[in-house]
Amino acid sequence: MTILIRPHHFLCMLTFMGKGYSAAFVKNYAKIVERLNSGEDIKIVDGPDDICKPMLHEPDHHCHNGSVKARDIAAADKISEVLQVDLASVRQLSLPRSQVNTLRRAYEDGVFRIACNGCQWQEMCASIAVRDYRGCHLDPGQEPNSG
Numbered sequence: 001m002t003i004l005i006r007p008h009h010f011l012c013m014l015t016f017m018g019k020g021y022s023a024a025f026v027k028n029y030a031k032i033v034e035r036l037n038s039g040e041d042i043k044i045v046d047g048p049d050d051i052c053k054p055m056l057h058e059p060d061h062h063c064h065n066g067s068v069k070a071r072d073i074a075a076a077d078k079i080s081e082v083l084q085v086d087l088a089s090v091r092q093l094s095l096p097r098s099q100v101n102t103l104r105r106a107y108e109d110g111v112f113r114i115a116c117n118g119c120q121w122q123e124m125c126a127s128i129a130v131r132d133y134r135g136c137h138l139d140p141g142q143e144p145n146s147g
């Protein structure tokens, strides 16, 4: 099966360690990350995705907000640069483990700050990155040249 992901969630997945808006949200998110770790494909969507799903019964939840769509646009732009793929035209892709590492290093370098600006979790994500993503669910695999 294919997992539906909106662009800024590529960034959020890097630091996911089991925290979120509700128990249902976290449970669903953890399952999605497990599926990504097992190599399932991703389809990029504009607007609410499979991670948002448990929150969509709340009509005022921010998943539909313009500010979050703007976050998606900024994230897609930067991710495209870092991974050298055009997320606007490549709508279906896999996320090899080496790319998880590439995205994490770029996150640490502040490349995605423009997409994360104003997010309530920004401080938490930054501190997770500083601790080298210890305890995060998304599998980083092995660093290149680590044998």
Ligand code: SF4
Pocket: 008, 011, 012, 013, 015, 115, 116, 119, 120, 121, 122, 123, 125
């Ligand atoms: S700061 Fe917010 S938008 Fe950025 S990765 Fe963390 S949760 Fe996602």
